Amino acid sequence: KQExxxxxxxxxxxxxxxLVLNCSFTDSAIYNLQWFRQDPGKGLTSLLLIQSSQRExxxxxxxxxxxxxxxxxxxxxxxxxxxxxxxxLCAVGPTGFQKLVFGTGTRLLVSP
Amino acid sequence: xxxxxxxxxxxxxxxxxxVTLRCKPISGHDYLFWYRQTMMRGxxxxxxxxxxxxxDDSGMPEDRFSAKMPNASFSTLKIQPSEPxxxxxxxxxxxxxxxxxxxxxxxxxxxxxSVL
Numbered sequence: 001k002q003e004x005x006x007x008x009x010x011x012x013x014x015x016x017x018x019l020v021l022n023c024s025f026t027d028s029a030i031y032n033l034q035w036f037r038q039d040p041g042k043g044l045t046s047l048l049l050i051q052s053s054q055r056e057x058x059x060x061x062x063x064x065x066x067x068x069x070x071x072x073x074x075x076x077x078x079x080x081x082x083x084x085x086x087x088x089l090c091a092v093g094p095t096g097f098q099k100l101v102f103g104t105g106t107r108l109l110v111s112p
Numbered sequence: 113x114x115x116x117x118x119x120x121x122x123x124x125x126x127x128x129x130x131v132t133l134r135c136k137p138i139s140g141h142d143y144l145f146w147y148r149q150t151m152m153r154g155x156x157x158x159x160x161x162x163x164x165x166x167x168d169d170s171g172m173p174e175d176r177f178s179a180k181m182p183n184a185s186f187s188t189l190k191i192q193p194s195e196p197x198x199x200x201x202x203x204x205x206x207x208x209x210x211x212x213x214x215x216x217x218x219x220x221x222x223x224x225x226s227v228l
Contacts, residue, residue: 034217043116043203043219089155091217099168100217102155 023090118220135204
C-alpha cells in the first residue's frame, strides 16, 4: 500500500527566505506526482505536476523535483512571501490507476 | 470556466438525517472524484467516476454512503442516516483523462459537514 509522508509537518520562516518542503513515498511505481496548496477553509489548488519520466517542473518561484528511485520529491520555494502561507500537500498517482494518494501536508507560515 | 462547484458550502444537521452534497465538475472533464478530509485521517478518496460510471467505490466507508453521477455535469454524495463521525470537509474534484496533456486535479471549495 502506497504511503506518502511529508516533512516537516509545520514550518515557520521569515519573508525572503528560500525553503524546501519534502515528500517521500514508499512505492516508486508511480504515474505522476502533484504538489497542491490549500488555504484555510478552501479547496486544494494544483501547483505543479511532474510526470514519472520527468525530473522537475518549474512555475515562477516554485520548483518541484522528483527522484522516483529514492521515492522522494521536493518543492523549492524561492524568496518566500507572506502570501505563500498555506498547507502544501503532495500526492502520487499510482501506475495504471486514478487514485491519488495524498501526503500528510506541511503547514507553512511566512512572517513579514 | 467557473471551476468545480460544490454546494452547500456548510451543512449542519442532526444525527439520523439524510445529507446530500452536490458537485458540478469542470466542463469537459471526464473524471470526477469525491474526497473526505479530516484532521485525523487527512484526505481520503471515497469514490471516483469515469464518464459518469462509478469505477472504484472502495473508499466509501459504509453502506450509509452512496454517490451518483446522472450526467456529465452533476454528481451527488448522499449520507443516510448521518452520524457525528461523518463530520468532515467533503471535496469534489475533476480532471481530464490520462491521455490529455493537462492531467491536473481541480478541487471544489468543499462542503463543511457537521453532524450533531
